[in-house]
Amino acid sequence: MSLRRFIVRRLLLIVPILFGVSVITFSLVHLTPGDPISRMVAQNPNVAPADEAQLRAQYGLDGPVWEQYLTWIGNVVTGDLGDVYGTNRTVSEVLFLRLPETVALGVFGWLFALGIAIPTGVYAAVRKGTVGDTVSRVVALSGASVPNFWLGLLLILAFVLWAGWWNVQPPREPLYHPSMLWHLILPGITVGTAACASIMRVLRSSMAEELNKEYTTAARAKGLPERQVVYKHVLRNSLSSVVTLVATLTAGIVAGAIVVEVVFAWPGLGQELVEAIHGHEINLVVAITLFTGLFVVLCNLLADIIYAVLDPRIRYE
Amino acid sequence: MSKGRTERGRIRITGFDTEPVTDRENSNDPAELTDRGKKTRTESPRRWQRGVWQFSRNRSALIGLCIVVSMSIVAILARPIEIWGVTVQPVSLAPYPPSDILWLTHDVSPYDPPSVTHPMGIDGEGRDIFSRVLAGGRYSISIGLIVVLITSTVGVVYGSISGYYGGWIDEFLMRLVDMILAFPGLVLALAIVAMFGSGYWQLVIAFSLFGWASYARLIRGEVLNVKESEYVVAAKALGAGDLSIIFRHIVPNAIPPVIVLATLNIGTVVIGVAALGFLGLGLSPATAEWGTMLEGARDSIIHGPGGDVRWWVTVFPGGAIFLFVLSINLIGDAINDTLDTRESDTAARNELW
Numbered sequence: 001m002s003l004r005r006f007i008v009r010r011l012l013l014i015v016p017i018l019f020g021v022s023v024i025t026f027s028l029v030h031l032t033p034g035d036p037i038s039r040m041v042a043q044n045p046n047v048a049p050a051d052e053a054q055l056r057a058q059y060g061l062d063g064p065v066w067e068q069y070l071t072w073i074g075n076v077v078t079g080d081l082g083d084v085y086g087t088n089r090t091v092s093e094v095l096f097l098r099l100p101e102t103v104a105l106g107v108f109g110w111l112f113a114l115g116i117a118i119p120t121g122v123y124a125a126v127r128k129g130t131v132g133d134t135v136s137r138v139v140a141l142s143g144a145s146v147p148n149f150w151l152g153l154l155l156i157l158a159f160v161l162w163a164g165w166w167n168v169q170p171p172r173e174p175l176y177h178p179s180m181l182w183h184l185i186l187p188g189i190t191v192g193t194a195a196c197a198s199i200m201r202v203l204r205s206s207m208a209e210e211l212n213k214e215y216t217t218a219a220r221a222k223g224l225p226e227r228q229v230v231y232k233h234v235l236r237n238s239l240s241s242v243v244t245l246v247a248t249l250t251a252g253i254v255a256g257a258i259v260v261e262v263v264f265a266w267p268g269l270g271q272e273l274v275e276a277i278h279g280h281e282i283n284l285v286v287a288i289t290l291f292t293g294l295f296v297v298l299c300n301l302l303a304d305i306i307y308a309v310l311d312p313r314i315r316y317e
Numbered sequence: 318m319s320k321g322r323t324e325r326g327r328i329r330i331t332g333f334d335t336e337p338v339t340d341r342e343n344s345n346d347p348a349e350l351t352d353r354g355k356k357t358r359t360e361s362p363r364r365w366q367r368g369v370w371q372f373s374r375n376r377s378a379l380i381g382l383c384i385v386v387s388m389s390i391v392a393i394l395a396r397p398i399e400i401w402g403v404t405v406q407p408v409s410l411a412p413y414p415p416s417d418i419l420w421l422t423h424d425v426s427p428y429d430p431p432s433v434t435h436p437m438g439i440d441g442e443g444r445d446i447f448s449r450v451l452a453g454g455r456y457s458i459s460i461g462l463i464v465v466l467i468t469s470t471v472g473v474v475y476g477s478i479s480g481y482y483g484g485w486i487d488e489f490l491m492r493l494v495d496m497i498l499a500f501p502g503l504v505l506a507l508a509i510v511a512m513f514g515s516g517y518w519q520l521v522i523a524f525s526l527f528g529w530a531s532y533a534r535l536i537r538g539e540v541l542n543v544k545e546s547e548y549v550v551a552a553k554a555l556g557a558g559d560l561s562i563i564f565r566h567i568v569p570n571a572i573p574p575v576i577v578l579a580t581l582n583i584g585t586v587v588i589g590v591a592a593l594g595f596l597g598l599g600l601s602p603a604t605a606e607w608g609t610m611l612e613g614a615r616d617s618i619i620h621g622p623g624g625d626v627r628w629w630v631t632v633f634p635g636g637a638i639f640l641f642v643l644s645i646n647l648i649g650d651a652i653n654d655t656l657d658t659r660e661s662d663t664a665a666r667n668e669l670w
Contacts, residue, residue, distance in 0.1 A: 016492055017492065017495050017496055017499060020492065020493065020495070020496030020499075021496055021499050021500070023496075024496055024497065024500070025508075028505075028508050028509065028512055029512065141643065141646060141647070141650075142639075142643060144646060145584065145639060145642040145643040145645075145646050146639050146642075147588045147591055147592065147608075147635065147638050147639065147642070148592075149591075149592060149595045149608075149611065149635075150611065150631070150635030150636075150638060150639060153611065153614065153615060153631045153635065154631070154632070154635070157626060157628050157631060157632075161626045162626060251500075251501040252501065254501055254504070255501035255502070255503035255504055258503065258504070258507070259503075259592050259595065259596065262595075262596060263615065273507065274507075274596050274597075274598070276511075277507060277510065277511040277598060278597065278598075280511075282511070282512075285507075285508060285511045286508075288504075289500070289504055289505075289507075289508045292500060292501065292504045293499045293500045293504075296499050296500065296501065297499045300499070
């Protein structure tokens with residue numbers, strides 16, 4: 001199968017999944033007791049029953065469920081995610097305002113994870129059984145076990161309160177401002193730690209496996225320098241096992257960002273989501289949930305394509 | 318791993334002297350002989366036994382197990398438990414009731430640092446952190462266990478049906494799993510809590526409602542692997558029903574990876590529950606739950622006056638979560654090494670993680 005046919009097939013395959021993702025998000029809202037209107041009415045005693053019906057019609061909540069779904073998905077596709085109840089802000093406005101901050105955090109988390117995990121993973125595999133290897137295993141296991149919000153709090157304790165290198169609150173500046181980027185470091189480390197630990201573990205074990213294969217022996221036998229054997233041949237083949245993890249790890253980073261943004265008061269989507277849950281802003285919760293689902297599906301697709309490029313055998317399965 | 322161990326492993330796998338003995342013992346049982354699923358029955362106990370033996374030789378796994386067990390016991394014994402007015406557990410390890418505000422009755426003030434009488438200090442409300450950390454495991458650990466019990470059961474049934482029947486049933490059921498797995502678990506849990514509100518059973522629902530999906534996908538793959546094996550075909554030929562084939566022959570052989578996932582999953586759920594607690598969306602703020610305790614800790618860090626850093630409010634509850642999850646991961650890794658389905662690979666697997 002050519003690469004292009006493979007990509008087209010994968011694209012077609014995600015259509016039903018995207019549909020399912022939207023159904024799951026939608027049903028989360030509509031299978032729960034009490035719709036937003038009854039909540040609004042309960043909070044505001046001045047609303048008469050007649051107004052309630054009118055409000056319901058205004059927000060399109062009076063038809064049968066499938067009709068509501070179709071209206072909703074129609075709106076979503078055209079980019080209309082509804083209003084934030086009780087204000088004149090639209091949900092898409094809020095999303096686009098906060099999205100860059102979260103993306104920056106996620107990208108920084110990824111860079112941190114890869115930047116630390118690849119060299120240490122390679123080191124651990126090459127020096128298997130040495131003290132350095134043991135230390136890196138302990139670090140990886142701890143990194144996989146530490147709750148990210150606690151890690152964030154510890155980093156705040158150590159670097160913000162004791163060392164005083166950062167302020168507690170990030171400055172209110174545009175994202176590209178140097179002091180904003182400076183404040184991205186601690187949350188980025190916190191968000192990337194779990195992914196870093198997973199990559200270290202997977203890379204170490206898959207490299208250890210590849211190092212024992214015949215092509216490695218062949219490469220050594222023909223006199224290639226060890227450095228070239230490790231980085232050009234073995235690492236390249238081991239990275240495909242990391243690529244299969246990309247989607248899972250990205251999902252983890254997205255979920256982690258929600259909590260970490262709250263820890264560091266980082267003004268991204270995650271903080272918005274938590275505030276929305278506290279304030280019963282259902283539209284916003286739905287939009288962010290849906291957005292996360294779509295994002296992870298796209299990451300999955302991307303990982304599949306990268307994998308197919310790296311390892312052509314995959315296309316023929 | 319040590320050389321001797323690897324060699325012992327090799328003898329065990331290639332040698333034939335131990336196996337006939339076990340087989341002879343089992344074949345004394347006439348019921349076994351008539352059952353063509355015999356291979357499953359005689360293989361499994363030995364595999365489990367060997368697993369237990371190997372597990373008990375893994376030092377870090379044993380340490381992990383000790384920590385998990387003692388933390389659970391401490392959580393149970395921390396405060397007396399009453400069910401409908403009857404005290405079923407009278408022991409009280411915690412020196413103070415976890416939600417008592419001590420500055421009203423004792424000579425302490427909020428944010429007192431650790432001392433002899435209060436080894437982990439006092440929190441912002443004037444409660445004894447040591448007592449709260451001891452009792453805090455109750456919520457997290459029990460929710461973790463309940464969720465894993467529910468999700469693994471549902472996932473195993475769902476996945477084995479999907480894998481066994483195959484065809485369009487499999488296609489449909491697995492697409493559904495794909496859809497669920499498109500969301501990070503924590504995001505779904507947050508959305509569910511946003512809809513249903515927070516509380517103990519709401520948290521259980523939040524992590525159970527979609528948590529079974531990864532088990533389903535895992536066991537489906539395993540079922541596909543063992544479905545075509547001889548003993549399943551034999552059982553079919555002898556006219557065994559679908560249900561009996563699935564749950565008596567296929568599932569027991571496909572279960573080891575599920576056990577590994579379930580173990581690691583306890584840790585994930587405990588972190589998830591704590592994360593929701595930290596976000597103020599878990600149990601009620603006064604509850605002595607590890608994550609919920611940290612919610613207050615963050616405020617005390619941010620709003621605390623400069624100069625003294627109240628590290629104890631943060632370090633101890635979070636440290637409890639970390640210790641528990643670390644131990645769970647140690648156990649999970651060890652089980653992964655010992656219960657490995659590819660038995661001859663065990664030695665090799667021990668080399669890698």
